[in-house]
Amino acid sequence: MKRYVYRLLAGAAALAFMVPAASAQELTIFWAEWDPANYLQELVNEYEAETGVTVTVETTPWQDFQTKAFTEFNARGSAYDMIVGDSQWLGAASEGGHYVDLTEFFQKHDLGNVMAPATVKYYAEYPGNSGNYWAIPAEGDAVGWSYRKDWFEDPEEMKAFEAKYGYPLAVPETWQQLLDIAEFFHRPDENRYGIAIYTDNSYDGLVMGVENALFSYGAELGNYETYEVEGILNSDKAVQALEAYRQLYQYTPPGWSKTFFVENNQAITEGLAAMSMNYFAFFPALVNPATNPNAANTGFFANPAGPDGDQYAALGGQGISIVSYSDNIDESYKFLEWFIQDDVQKRWAELGGYTAHAKTLESQEFRQATPYNEAFYQTMFKVKDFWAVPEYAELLTAANQRIYPYVVGGEGTAKEALDALAQDWVDTFKKYGRTE
Amino acid sequence: MTDVMTRLEPGSRAASRGFSDLTIRNLFIIPTIAFLIIFNVFPLLYSLWTSFTDFRASTTAPANWVGLANYRELLNDPFIWRNFTITAKYVLISVTGQVVVGFGLAMLLNRQIPFKGLITTLLLLPMMLSMAVVGLFWKLLYDPSFGIINYFLGLGKFEWLADPQVALYAVALVDIWMWSPFVMLLSLAGLSAVPKHLYEAAEIDRAGPFYTFFRITLPLVAPILMIAIIFRTMEAFKTFDHAYILSSQPTTELIAIRLYKMAFLEWQTGLSSAFAYIVLIMVVAITNIYVKYLNKAKAR
Structure with a gap:
């Protein structure tokens, strides 16, 4: 028996040695499970054809994305060579030592000018204005709006709208118009509702939704360089913006209390709402008649301006970073060098990826490629993002705890919610030694 | 244990394997105990220790003792x-x-x-x-x-x-x-x-x-x-x-x-x-x- 066990152990050891070491001719990119990841897989197949290096885009559902990525980082795992991570992760991943510093690479290839300025600022640089870069803008994205063109262009509706509000029914250019149109089309008796907005407070859905109002009303989340929050986050403009978002919630379909990108696309595909907020990356499904019976009647517009003409949208999208624990860092650099080339970025856009490459974005070819690309192009130069500090998740939790009861539950006032949130964030920044 | 060993036919295949009852018992028990220690007892004690620190698994910063x-x-x-x-x-x-x-x-x-x-x-x-x-x-x-x-x-x-x-x-x-x-x-x-x-x-x-x-x-x-x-x-x-x-x-x-x-x-x-x-x-x-x-x- 002893001899048998020894033989078995020896066999297992021999097998272990026979397993080939990870080849440098294979790279793994980790991303969330969505269409752009499929487009990226198509793109990297072309890299394989050119270089012989196999690149696999490994995905996980959005709900697990952050947890799975950071679990791998925390374990110092080398399962992924590169990661297309959320912009908010920059602080946590760079300060945690999980991302390779790409500053030199960035400067060598002049990516600050090659990529759209907002994408460089929010997807790549941390801390803000530091000149340190940790990612290459890969998938540009922001929040835009889809709407029912046939409802908007119905002569009866147009007449009734103008009679009620005193101006013609058209794509909203201001938040006041957005509110008016949402109110106008909100007809629960006809199973027709005004608008679909983000309300899911499990992660960043609700906060990203509210940001569209806050930024366009001229408000800010705080000072990203000094971490000052009091008087900024709870300014009068921010209060007005949150009140507007709460007002929009009144015009959503019933049960709209935990909704994010899936539900907001459904609001259009099921003919529930006149307008729907969503990231541009989810719009391809809306122009496809196979997934949207109302595809022919669906239009798109950029986030409207606030009362003072400010017009900003919440940033989505991600940059691609090299994971510090990868066994294939040199090979990953080579891949990034290939990825940033003009023709590759153009091809990336053709496949359906939202390039952040300024030249490609500005080209007429790109802007006319889909019904929503023009709105995307306009938006990508007017975006703002959430805090990217390592404790961003705590800031998000506090925001969800304070804002959700007001927006969805109607508890308290916008001022009370924002005052309390400002205090929470002040405490968090103090806790991590960012402020006195 | 000795009884079992003595009951085995001398020179039989079982006896030639040389495993006593104690060895066999340990072969069953030790992996289980090791499993429990590694996956239950150690995490329990480790998490008790981390509960008194400012440890964040997402960073490389060392854990500092913060008491209660x-x-x-x-x-x-x-x-x-x-x-x-x-x-x-x-x-x-x-x-x-x-x-x-x-x-x-x-x-x-x-x-x-x-x-x-x-x-x-x-x-x-x-x-x-x-x-x-x-x-x-x-x-x-x-x-x-x-x-x-x-x-x-x-x-x-x-x-x-x-x-x-x-x-x-x-x-x-x-x-x-x-x-x-x-x-x-x-x-x-x-x-x-x-x-x-x-x-x-x-x-x-x-x-x-x-x-x-x-x-x-x-x-x-x-x-x-x-x-x-x-x-x-x-x-x-x-x-x-x-x-x-x-x-x-x-x-x-x-x-x-x-x-x-x-x-x-x-x-x-x-x-x-x-x-x-x-x-x-x-x-x-x-x-x-x-x-x-x-x-x-x-x-x-």
Whole structure:
């Protein structure tokens, strides 16, 4: 028996040695499970054809994305060579030592000018204005709006709208118009509702939704360089913006209390709402008649301006970073060098990826490629993002705890919610030694 | 051990292998103990240590000893107290509902009815389903626009999950639906063990149904019912899956959900370890109270 066990152990050891070491001719990119990841897989197949290096885009559902990525980082795992991570992760991943510093690479290839300025600022640089870069803008994205063109262009509706509000029914250019149109089309008796907005407070859905109002009303989340929050986050403009978002919630379909990108696309595909907020990356499904019976009647517009003409949208999208624990860092650099080339970025856009490459974005070819690309192009130069500090998740939790009861539950006032949130964030920044 | 060895035929294949009983016993026990130490004891002690530090698993920064600061922070956080209150309310509604429904079903099934076996099997189906799947399909059932619950109850567009005041009851109702069969099963076992002659004697003495129930049935089934309550209370305290899927109302944020967010979204490892220990102490304390009652019920 002893001899048998020894033989078995020896066999297992021999097998272990026979397993080939990870080849440098294979790279793994980790991303969330969505269409752009499929487009990226198509793109990297072309890299394989050119270089012989196999690149696999490994995905996980959005709900697990952050947890799975950071679990791998925390374990110092080398399962992924590169990661297309959320912009908010920059602080946590760079300060945690999980991302390779790409500053030199960035400067060598002049990516600050090659990529759209907002994408460089929010997807790549941390801390803000530091000149340190940790990612290459890969998938540009922001929040835009889809709407029912046939409802908007119905002569009866147009007449009734103008009679009620005193101006013609058209794509909203201001938040006041957005509110008016949402109110106008909100007809629960006809199973027709005004608008679909983000309300899911499990992660960043609700906060990203509210940001569209806050930024366009001229408000800010705080000072990203000094971490000052009091008087900024709870300014009068921010209060007005949150009140507007709460007002929009009144015009959503019933049960709209935990909704994010899936539900907001459904609001259009099921003919529930006149307008729907969503990231541009989810719009391809809306122009496809196979997934949207109302595809022919669906239009798109950029986030409207606030009362003072400010017009900003919440940033989505991600940059691609090299994971510090990868066994294939040199090979990953080579891949990034290939990825940033003009023709590759153009091809990336053709496949359906939202390039952040300024030249490609500005080209007429790109802007006319889909019904929503023009709105995307306009938006990508007017975006703002959430805090990217390592404790961003705590800031998000506090925001969800304070804002959700007001927006969805109607508890308290916008001022009370924002005052309390400002205090929470002040405490968090103090806790991590960012402020006195 | 020597006996066994001596009983083996000298020169036989078994004897030539040379394993004593002690070796064989160790071969079975040591992996199990090693497994328990590595995956249970070590994490338990390690998390106890981290609960006294400012450790964050997402960074490379070393963990600093902060003493009881994490516990103080948690116990002074009004949101955490709200989570505890919500959880207590949820456990009360859910376990009470399960006991009432489960025991009621057991009483109905504890008599001769046609297709009793089939009915029992069908009633057990909910608890065999995945909790995540249950959460997803109950979300559809509750939907105000096309959910069949509102349709059958004639409630129009009643918002089960969007109304902050109703959402917790809606989540608890799912738990009741899913786990009442568990209570039913244990109660049925208890009911079938009640000696029939006690009922016959009660009938001869012309005891009424209420008297029979409260003086015979309930006291004799109480110990096993108590076990069901202990299990269900501990499980209800840990509820995560379907509550997380069904609603994101602050009024339905149970402690398990808050703990998950703290540990795996915010990566506050030290703080969440302290939170987990607070929850552990509470569950152990509540279970002890139940066990005390269980022993009392047994003694009767």
